[in-house]
Amino acid sequence: MGLPPQLTPDQRHQALLKAAGSRKRRAEVKAKIKTGEFSIDKILELAKEDEAVAKMRVRELLESLSGVGKVRAQSLMERLNISSSRRIQGLGRLQIGQLREEFMKSEHANSPGTLIVLSGPGGVGKSTVAQKVREASDFWVSVSATTRKPRNNEIEGHDYYFVSDEEFSRMINADEFLEWAEFAGNRYGTPQEQVEHALLLGKNVLLEIEIEGAKQVKAHLPQSILVFLEPPTWEELVARLEGRGTDSPERRAERLELAQEELAAAAFFDVVLINDQVESVVKKLVELTHN
Numbered sequence: 001m002g003l004p005p006q007l008t009p010d011q012r013h014q015a016l017l018k019a020a021g022s023r024k025r026r027a028e029v030k031a032k033i034k035t036g037e038f039s040i041d042k043i044l045e046l047a048k049e050d051e052a053v054a055k056m057r058v059r060e061l062l063e064s065l066s067g068v069g070k071v072r073a074q075s076l077m078e079r080l081n082i083s084s085s086r087r088i089q090g091l092g093r094l095q096i097g098q099l100r101e102e103f104m105k106s107e108h109a110n111s112p113g114t115l116i117v118l119s120g121p122g123g124v125g126k127s128t129v130a131q132k133v134r135e136a137s138d139f140w141v142s143v144s145a146t147t148r149k150p151r152n153n154e155i156e157g158h159d160y161y162f163v164s165d166e167e168f169s170r171m172i173n174a175d176e177f178l179e180w181a182e183f184a185g186n187r188y189g190t191p192q193e194q195v196e197h198a199l200l201l202g203k204n205v206l207l208e209i210e211i212e213g214a215k216q217v218k219a220h221l222p223q224s225i226l227v228f229l230e231p232p233t234w235e236e237l238v239a240r241l242e243g244r245g246t247d248s249p250e251r252r253a254e255r256l257e258l259a260q261e262e263l264a265a266a267a268f269f270d271v272v273l274i275n276d277q278v279e280s281v282v283k284k285l286v287e288l289t290h291n
Contacts, residue, residue: 025052026060033064040065040103041197044096047088054089058082065103076102093176093193100200113140113199114289115221117207119214120229121262122255123240125275129229130208132282137289140203142195145171148186161191179209179216192220204289211265225288228269232276 007015029046032038038046043061047054062073077084080098082091091099118133120126133139145161147168156162163171168187171177180189190207198205207217214226231237241255266272271288273281 022052022055025050026056029053029056030060030064033061041100044088044100055087057084058086058088058091059084061088093174097193097196100197113201113203113205115195115199115205115207115217115224116285116288117209117214117217117224117226118229118285119209119211119226119269120275121231121237121259123237123259124229124231125240125278126208126229129275129278129281129285130206132278133206133285136282137204137286139206140198142190142198142205142207144188144190145177146186146188148188177216178207178220179213181210181213190217196221206285211262211268215268225271226269227271227273227285227288228266229281230263230266230272230274232274234263 029038029043029052033040033043040061043053043056047056058077059073062068062076063070065073068076074084076082077086080095080102082095118126118130134141143157143159143161145163145168147163147165148160150156150160150162154160165187168180168189171189171191172180176192177189178192178195180187182188190209190213195205195207207214209217217224218226231240237259238256241252241259273284275281
């Protein structure tokens with residue numbers, strides 16, 4: 001083991017000032033936790049951008065929570081396999097999710113959020129239905145991550161989270177997506193942590209995604225309700241697909257062939273709705289959140 005770096009008197013002074021500032025900041029945060037002003041969820045969010053909070057030991061955080069104390073904090077950390085020296089910044093995604101659930105689920109136990117995944121063949125009207133559902137009810141809207149470059153009118157964090165190929169690959173390897181797919185040379189994915197957090201807060205979530213993505217979501221969150229949207233008739237779907245003036249005859253033929261394959265996937269879904277009247281479909285989707 002090498003010798004520690006030799007600090008100049010000024011560097012040592014600055015380090016001591018920084019350490020004192022961090023201790024003061026953590027003391028302020030713990031005081032707000034004790035009074036209930038800061039929830040554990042608030043602290044976990046603060047830790048993403050506040051270095052002093054990020055370096056707080058998990059044990060200190062838990063012991064500051066009302067009604068926890070040292071014994072329960074130690075028991076909880078052992079149950080969640082969190083070492084006594086672990087700092088907030090060292091928590092894994094699974095451990096963060098478990099902590100949130102432990103302290104927030106009870107607050108929303110009587111009103112858990114419902115995750116509805118809307119899918120179906122191309123041209124069936126998924127986007128129109130999804131937009132009407134969000135207008136008619138208070139659904140939380142997930143923001144996808146993508147490797148695509150932003151367009152001029154797109155806003156980071158509102159339209160998409162724009163990430164590099166390297167970051168997207170890291171997120172895949174860390175199992176941070178509910179689902180992801182590649183389209184036209186770019187990758188798109190639904191971040192799992194945000195959706196789980198919204199559900200934990202009792203918010204209903206609607207995801208409008210392709211069939212393979214819906215299957216991925218079901219594998220991650222079995223409690224999700226998969227809804228398959230069917231056209232009133234095959235002839236109407238053909239008319240919709242052939243009515244897209246931007247497609248070449250070859251592309252229209254490909255879309256029709258794909259639609260036949262996609263319609264065969266309906267048996268995998270929990271609910272099948274026929275899109276004969278948008279208002280009726282919207283009403284049925286909203287009713288699923290009341291079950």
